[in-house]
Amino acid sequence: MDTRELRFARAMVFAIEEINNSSDLLPGITLGYQILDSCASVPVAVELAFQFANGLQQLYDSKKGCVRSGRVTAIVGESGSTPTISMSRIIGPFDIPQVSHFATCACLSDKTQYPTFFRTIPSDQFQADALAKLVKHFGWTWIGAVRSNSDYGNNGMASFLRAAHKEGICVEYSESFYRTDPQSKIQQVADVIRRSTAVVVVAFTATGDLMFLLEELTRNPSSPRQWIGSEAWVLDQLKRVNFSRNGYHVSFDANGDPVAFYELINWQRNENGVLEYVTVGHYDDSLSLGQKFTIRRNISWADGGMKAGRTIH
Known part of the structure; x- marks a missing residue:
């Protein structure tokens, strides 16, 4: 069980309850929700997107003694960029807004392809620039790089490598892998790291992928490495969202990205x-x-x- 995803779900429930109990965020409106598990699988995410697009199941309201059907006004998720892209392509034509808390691929800022997509986490383009400046600051001009073989990892690493080149940083190797790869592939990436002379490794990987690589590295440890790791409406209304809560400011730019x-x-x-x-x-x-x-x-x-x-x- 992925406890981080459980925390994300509970955070969403908390946020909805905060909105429903607030007199100034959405006065006169009560939000409901349905939580479905994509199991980090693109086919399952696509199936759920079709379910949302077709409407919710009928619900029985015990207080009113009647059956009603809910209408999906927005989708929160997905966590991964690749499942998010798959869902967005399905629900976008229906003008159903999608707000992701963890999909960071810079490609999702393209409003011609993902017109109803928003996110509360910055695009990887900003993260790539920040990582390059961090590496340059500490004088690490000879580094290694690993990435998830996914939209998140491939696009994020491409942005980082461009930013690193501008900062005068040289990359000894750039390897990709995915958690479902054969053990021999993950071992191959680990061997590249073991043989390398770079003592700093920048990883644009999902947590579930990196775990397999680190486990492989512990089987035959090499010299210590410094690891640097990467993170229609609730439609026109979303574009105008602008509020502060608990010390954090929430708004979206023209691409649906936050500051x-x-x-x-x-x-x-x-x-x-x-x-x-x-x-x-x-x-x-x-x-x-x-x-x-x-x-x-x-x-x-x-x-x-x-x-x-x-x-x-």
Whole structure:
């Protein structure tokens, strides 16, 4: 079971309840929801998209003693870019808006192909630029790169490689794989990493894919590597969404994308040896050029050392 997807679903339920209990977000409107599991499968995602396009099943309202059918006004999801693309191509012609919380492929910003798509996570184009600046800042000009063999990984890595080239960063290798590949393929990618001289690896991979690669690497560990990892209406109305909640601002640009904002997370062990996720900095694309990228806390490196951070201009 993917507990992260469960957390996403619970977050959506929480958000809907917040909206229904609020007097200023959608006054006079009550939202309902139905949660379906795509199992991270493109064929299942396509099947569910057709179900949504055909309308919901009839529901029995015990309070009113009647049967009613709901109408889908928007779809939240998918998490992966490839299933999201498949769903968007089906529901787009029906003018059903789709809002994804985790599909980051830059290709989804093309409104000619995905006219009803929105997302609350920035496009990978912004992430690729931020990653390239991060790598350049620490003087890593000789790196390796791995990616998921999917729309997310292939498009994201292509954007990163272009940004890295502009920053003068050289890439020793760029390998792709997918979690359903034969073990021999994943072992081949692991062997490339083991033989390489680059001590920094940039990974544009889904969590489910990276897990298989890391497990293979632990079977025959090489020298330590520093890993850098990547993240009609509820239709015209969505284009005008603009509100703040719990300290976060929500709005969409002309491509259906939000303003890019990333927390830079570093895995650190506390005094008890327990691994913690520590926010060491931020990347905020809404700020001026010299203020976008900021590191304010110490960073734990692959060799166990700590290095102080600083504001980057």
